[in-house]
Amino acid sequence: MKKIAKLSLATAIAITGFTSSVYAADSISEAFSNGKVKGSVKSYYFAQTFDDVTKDDSSIWANGGSLNFVTDSYKGLVLGTTFQTSHVTSIDDTAGATKSSMDAQGSVLSEAYLQYTYDNTTFKGGRQFVSTPLLAGSGSRLIKEAFEAYLLVNTDIPDTTIVAGLVTKYQQRTDYTTTAPFTTTNTDANGGPGEFMKIGTDGIRTVYIKNNSLSNLNVQFQYADAVDIASLLYVDAKYNFGPAYVAAQYYDTNYDAATTADSSMYGLKVGGNVMGLDLFAGYTSTNDDGDVVRGLGQAAYAHYTATTKTAGASAFAAGTDSYQVGAGYKFGDLKTKVRYSSFDNPTVNADLAETTLNLEYKFTKALTAQIDYSILDYENDTKDATDLRSRLIYSF
Known part of the structure; x- marks a missing residue:
């Protein structure tokens, strides 16, 4: 059998895709019989409580999971699929707060792709999970976001990945989710998982480059043109020296509409490990001229002041200065992280202080529990709230 190069897109560029074996199958039937199956069973409970008694609290308990199948490689060809399902067991949400995030009843084929690898180049086309700074689907809800995409990945240049x-x-979390101006409202929405909605007029053309040719220095670049x-x-860029690191980032948005002001954001971050304690601090500043577009997908929050509940979306508003300090520590099988984030927005009553606690415990290699707890302290006191998210995940 011919030995083929195994390219881990998840590791190289965080785009899921792989060949299931170091050795290629000799026939199509062998490619399917040697294919790999994996999946998960999930139980999620989310609750939000407002300090203002005139506002409606919400809670939802939903169960579901995913099933993934990827064939072995046959002459460089691989087929992959992922099926996801979500079923709401209990809900108390008169205000519809979970309508566009967790309240999804049904199933969706989120991945259905063809992948072909020749030498150091891989083509992957169809429905797929994508994770880059400007294009990233979130998996924090039962239904993980996906894209229909046609991507070429090349690693000919040493220590460099080009996409x-x-x-x-x-495909968003539910069919009620709308991400204007990238997607329009789904007029056929009925409370199911997100459908694959057309992006703009002609999609998004993108180029992504990752390079680590210089020792201890990792650099990323991405350009995305959302047509019209x-x-x-x-x-x-992130530079590691010993147990510490420094990093810097830059966003730029150039709007097609002449009536919308272009804008930019920069960020700085430092961090280090002291006796097992991970310490970090980040800062971002957005130009006064206008809002910055962070990208597409609810995981496209690469900025250094990202959070759990709000994702730190406030940082992208015009004129906003934000900072974050945090620490993480691992106690055996328990991972912990705490963050304090502050968003100073020039708009009256728009400031936010967000405190986040993230806990993850691995009972076994397959069974994991996660708890996220957030405290939202707004300048506008009527918006103050607490947010609880709990997840139990069994992977196989």
Whole structure:
């Protein structure tokens, strides 16, 4: 059997895709019989409580999971699929707070792709999970976001990964979710998982480059052209020295509409490990001229002041200065992280202080429990709230 190069896109560029074996199958039937199956069973409970008694609290308990199948490689060809399902067991949400995030009843085929690898180049086309700074689907809810995309990945240049392609559709968490101006409202929405909605007029053309040719220095670059919407640019660099690191990032948004002001954001971050304690501090500042577009997908929050509940979305508003300090520590099988984030927005009553606690405990290699707890302290006191998220995940 011919030995083929195994390219881990998840490791190299965080785009899921792989060949299931170091050795290729000799026939199509062998490619399927040697295919790999994996999946998960999930139980999620989310609750939000407002300090203002005139506002409606919400809670939801939903169960579901995913099933993934990837064939072995046959002459460089691989087929992959992922099926996801979500079923609401209990809900108390008169205000519809979970309508566009967790309240999904049904199933969706989120991945259905063809992958072909030749030498150091891989093509992957179809429905797939994508995770880059400007294009990233979130998996924090039962239904993980996906894209319909056609991507080429090349690693010919030493220590460099280059990705180029077109992203045409976006599958969100529920069919009520809308991400204007990238996608329009789904007029057929009925409370199911997100459908694959067309992005803009002609999708998003993107180029992504990752390089680590210089010792201890990692650099990322991404350009994304959302046709007739905006051109987006992202650059970051992280330098590690000993147990500490420094990092810098830059966002730039150039809107197609002449009536919308272009804008940019920069960020700085430092961190280090002291006797097992991970300490970090980040700062971001957005230009006064206008809002910055962070990208597409609810995981496209690469900025250094990202949070759990709000994702730190406030940082991208015009004129906003934000900072974050935090620490993480591992007690055996228990991972902990605490963050305090402050968003100083020039708009009256728009400031936010967000405290986040993240806990993860591995009972076994397959069974994991997660708890996220957030305290939201707004300048506008009527918006103050606490947010609880709990997840129990069994992977196989």
